[in-house]
């Protein structure tokens with residue numbers, strides 16, 4: 403079955419009646435604009451849309467009238483804005499999809515965790531690169547002219563959390579380039595890497611250990627885990 407980040411975010415918002423959705427890394431807004439939530443927050447240093455598109459999207463989805471846009475990188479957003487933004491509301495769902503590098507993605511999750519509802523869910527895109535090119539560094543991707551999908555080494559942040567965070571349950575759904583699902587609570591299982599060991603791992607290592615290291619689950623596990631009815635498609 404195919405399942406994507408938008409369906410997952412929507413199902414969780416509906417199930418828990420979450421009021422607030424945030425997206426780190428929004429690009430043209432393909433995922434952000436259709437999502438319905440009382441309060442939506444967009445964070446990206448370089449939005450690829452203008453006020454006219456925002457207006458058009460507000461006409462087709464009323465949630466977008468009340469959306470807030472922060473044209474900043476996520477580190478600056480969390481350092482300068484987050485406290486005030488989340489003072490009276492916490493995030494129900496946060497999609498982490500900004501810079502696809504180990505330490506950036508990890509920082510985004512760690513920062514977001516401070517402002518999540520108790521039962522809030524972080525969805526992390528790009529956790530399961532299918533090829534060495536998809537898993538390359540940013541500069542290699544840049545040298546290829548930003549062609550094809552780039553997932554970077556976000557997968558290492560999954561290993562990091564599964565090795566160091568006894569307070570988080572982390573797994574990756576095998577769909578949409580690997581959707582990491584991070585919730586507060588007891589982990590199903592843990593790994594025992596140090597951050598230095600994770601730093602040294604290569605894509606070839608991941609290929610040999612993908613299922614175990616990522617705690618990789620079939621897409622349908624999403625419904626089972628959250629007690630949701632599978633939508634008929």
Ligand SMILES: C[S@@+](CC[C@H](N)C(=O)[O-])C[C@H]1O[C@@H](n2cnc3c(N)ncnc32)[C@H](O)[C@@H]1O
Nearest residue numbers: 427428429432433446447448475476499500501
């Ligand atoms: C893959 S796109 C996001 C796609 C979008 N989430 C979707 O599902 O359609 C990645 C975006 O992350 C943004 N980005 C890069 N570095 C970032 C950072 N440090 N903080 C936040 N966003 C960042 C880029 O400008 C780009 O628009």
